[in-house]
Amino acid sequence: MSLPRTSHTSLRPLAWVSLPVAATLALTGCGGGGQDGTGEAEASETRAVAHARGESEVPVDPRRVVVLEPVQLDTSVALGVIPVGTTVLNEATGVPGYLGEEAVGIESVGTVPEPNLERIAALEPDLILGTETRHSALYDQLASIAPTVFMASQADPWAENVQLVARALGDEEGATTLLDDYEERCAEVAETHGTEDSTAQLIRPRDEVLTLYGPTSFAGSTLECAGFTTPEHDWEDISLDISPERVLDAQADLVLVTATDVDAPDAVPDAIRDNGDAFPELHVVDRSFWITGVGPLGGMTVLDDIDRILSAAE
Amino acid sequence: MTTPTREVGSDAGRPPARSRSVRLVGAAALLAAALLPSVLVGANLLPVPSVLDTLLGGGTAESRFVVWDQRVPRTVAGLAVGAALGVAGALIQAFTRNPLADPGILGVNAGAAFFVAVGITFLGITTPFGYVWLACAGALVLTVVVYGIGSTGRDAGPARLTVTGVAIGAVLSGLTTGLTLTHPDAFDRMRGWSAGSLLERGFDVLLPVLPLLLVGLVLAAAVAPSLDSIALGADVARAHGVDVRRVRIAVLASVTLLAGGATAIAGPIVFVGLMVPHVVRWMVGANQRRILLGSLTVAPALVVLSDVLGRILVLPSEMPVGVVTAFVGAPVLIALVRRPKVSGL
Numbered sequence A: 001m002s003l004p005r006t007s008h009t010s011l012r013p014l015a016w017v018s019l020p021v022a023a024t025l026a027l028t029g030c031g032g033g034g035q036d037g038t039g040e041a042e043a044s045e046t047r048a049v050a051h052a053r054g055e056s057e058v059p060v061d062p063r064r065v066v067v068l069e070p071v072q073l074d075t076s077v078a079l080g081v082i083p084v085g086t087t088v089l090n091e092a093t094g095v096p097g098y099l100g101e102e103a104v105g106i107e108s109v110g111t112v113p114e115p116n117l118e119r120i121a122a123l124e125p126d127l128i129l130g131t132e133t134r135h136s137a138l139y140d141q142l143a144s145i146a147p148t149v150f151m152a153s154q155a156d157p158w159a160e161n162v163q164l165v166a167r168a169l170g171d172e173e174g175a176t177t178l179l180d181d182y183e184e185r186c187a188e189v190a191e192t193h194g195t196e197d198s199t200a201q202l203i204r205p206r207d208e209v210l211t212l213y214g215p216t217s218f219a220g221s222t223l224e225c226a227g228f229t230t231p232e233h234d235w236e237d238i239s240l241d242i243s244p245e246r247v248l249d250a251q252a253d254l255v256l257v258t259a260t261d262v263d264a265p266d267a268v269p270d271a272i273r274d275n276g277d278a279f280p281e282l283h284v285v286d287r288s289f290w291i292t293g294v295g296p297l298g299g300m301t302v303l304d305d306i307d308r309i310l311s312a313a314e
Numbered sequence B: 001m002t003t004p005t006r007e008v009g010s011d012a013g014r015p016p017a018r019s020r021s022v023r024l025v026g027a028a029a030l031l032a033a034a035l036l037p038s039v040l041v042g043a044n045l046l047p048v049p050s051v052l053d054t055l056l057g058g059g060t061a062e063s064r065f066v067v068w069d070q071r072v073p074r075t076v077a078g079l080a081v082g083a084a085l086g087v088a089g090a091l092i093q094a095f096t097r098n099p100l101a102d103p104g105i106l107g108v109n110a111g112a113a114f115f116v117a118v119g120i121t122f123l124g125i126t127t128p129f130g131y132v133w134l135a136c137a138g139a140l141v142l143t144v145v146v147y148g149i150g151s152t153g154r155d156a157g158p159a160r161l162t163v164t165g166v167a168i169g170a171v172l173s174g175l176t177t178g179l180t181l182t183h184p185d186a187f188d189r190m191r192g193w194s195a196g197s198l199l200e201r202g203f204d205v206l207l208p209v210l211p212l213l214l215v216g217l218v219l220a221a222a223v224a225p226s227l228d229s230i231a232l233g234a235d236v237a238r239a240h241g242v243d244v245r246r247v248r249i250a251v252l253a254s255v256t257l258l259a260g261g262a263t264a265i266a267g268p269i270v271f272v273g274l275m276v277p278h279v280v281r282w283m284v285g286a287n288q289r290r291i292l293l294g295s296l297t298v299a300p301a302l303v304v305l306s307d308v309l310g311r312i313l314v315l316p317s318e319m320p321v322g323v324v325t326a327f328v329g330a331p332v333l334i335a336l337v338r339r340p341k342v343s344g345l
Helices: A002-025 A070-078 A117-122 A132-145 A158-169 A172-193 A218-225 A244-250 A296-313 B017-040 B048-055 B061-096 B108-122 B128-150 B158-182 B184-195 B203-230 B234-239 B244-266 B272-284 B288-313 B321-337
Strands: A046-051 A054-059 A065-067 A085-088 A107-111 A127-131 A148-151 A200-206 A209-213 A239-242 A254-259 A282-286
Touching: A046 A148, A046 A158, A054 A148, A065 A070, A070 A127, A070 A158, A070 A172, A070 A296, A107 A117, A117 A132, A127 A132, A127 A158, A132 A148, A148 A158, A158 A172, A172 A218, A172 A296, A200 A218, A209 A244, A218 A296, A239 A244, A244 B061, A254 A296, A282 A296, B017 B048, B017 B061, B017 B272, B017 B288, B048 B061, B061 B158, B061 B203, B061 B244, B061 B272, B061 B288, B108 B128, B108 B158, B108 B184, B108 B244, B128 B158, B128 B203, B128 B244, B158 B184, B203 B234, B203 B244, B203 B288, B234 B244, B272 B288, B272 B321, B288 B321
Parallel strands: A065 A085, A065 A127, A085 A107, A127 A148, A200 A254, A254 A282
Antiparallel strands: A046 A054, A200 A209, A209 A239
16 A cells, blocks of 8 residues: 555656656556546556645545535535435434435534544445544544545635545546536626625524624535625634524624524524514524535535525515 | 521521511512413513513414423423422432432432433424323433332432432433434534523423422422431431331432423423522521421422523523533532531431
């Protein structure tokens, strides 16, 4: 295992020099298999991917991918690489429904914070994707199962994480297309509904306090992408918890409250219900994609939801 | 601070009777004083005149919401929870003759928590109002089971009940942890409940539990006269003419109703039931009736004041009251333990 890596690392700076030679010798019959141009220069079928834990040799065309983070699951499915295993937020509910038919059968390998190494190993993956801030302690064990690529943090701008996943899967072009489509849909929603002068706030009721999601969160960034402005707050990273006493701080032209069951009679927390007059445009939205649907597919689903809500309101 | 001459079960070293009464009055004053900040202070920094105006029937929509829908109900809930935990703690310490016993020692909290976890995980229950019934049911079922197992055999003594309670409580805690770890969704919701919180504990949560708490308090008052004898051991109590078995059942029922009811309202609030009877014993001496009365006043004051602290410690959010009582409780308990003579039963 260490031999090809050593030779690869030492060869890489020479890749451009050796490219014509390699082509002449016709070492690889099928050029263009890799995205980074170095792949076909060598006989080995791996590419180097730089990530939060350094650099890993991953297969040029990974077929058995295990993902440990929602954004990795969403991006893989969006790119047409259906993982063989994924962590889930809730083992009882499994893979979120918005990912579609193909994703339903993906095997669960534990929960996002607590992946199960035995179940991962049993799937014999050829690539594992994880997150440094969550799975740091597991890296060495995961790397001994299969080449492992870690993104730095789930709190980073999600588009960057989408690009890293795409690099690991060897389909950066695909990711660019997905993100472009997303931006385009944003513009469409913004234009159709004239959102540019409106504010929007997503609230997640949690432990009886209210978590407001800021502009750098997945939901917040998608609302801003769709033309809305997020009201000013002293954000702590991506969100801010407020006491129900301060519920009026959460006011905006459009206020969205997340729930696991949007039809539940208690989906809207008491504090907001008691102040109904202050929240004229209030809608309950599905947490499974608004909060955990981080990625291009989730983004599109959220934009569709915004479109639906605004169309119904008009 | 130190009263080195105080002896367990002897009148010699106790504070003189007048000073004890003064201290009980002091405890009542402390309770009254705790109510003021609980209405005036909170995460929404309303000016004091605005709060007072609201209390007199004026105020804005926002101030009325903050005062009448948030602060007043949670203050009342805090009083009820504190009183229940204080009395339950005093009862269980006298009953088990164990100064380190708290109401959870019979597994009441573990039973309540397990039922709530099952409700969240499998029944999709998400509101404090839903938790109330689960927690009550859990506490009651567990006490019946513990009593059923612990009272078989010839000597259904407190030691046997305590061991049974601790054992079953440990098993249930393990199951609860297992449930929440495999269902992070449930974990998310349990987090607030299992820390012990008074947020959004309105009258709709409090009122259904109130009758249980009142029955518990009445039972506690009924057994209070026999507690001094019970605290000296079953044999002494029998010699004093106390029907030990009856008192035991009454104490168990009372502790279950009080601790179960308090847990149902706010989740398990730690340290209050353990610490308050200690502090009170140190203030008023080893007289169980005085300890019960003292706990009935000091514990609500502690819960309400801790809740006020929790509202302003992590602005603009709030810290659950159970976390604050743990912070406040640990140092006080250490100070008590470090006194030259530990106050006995």
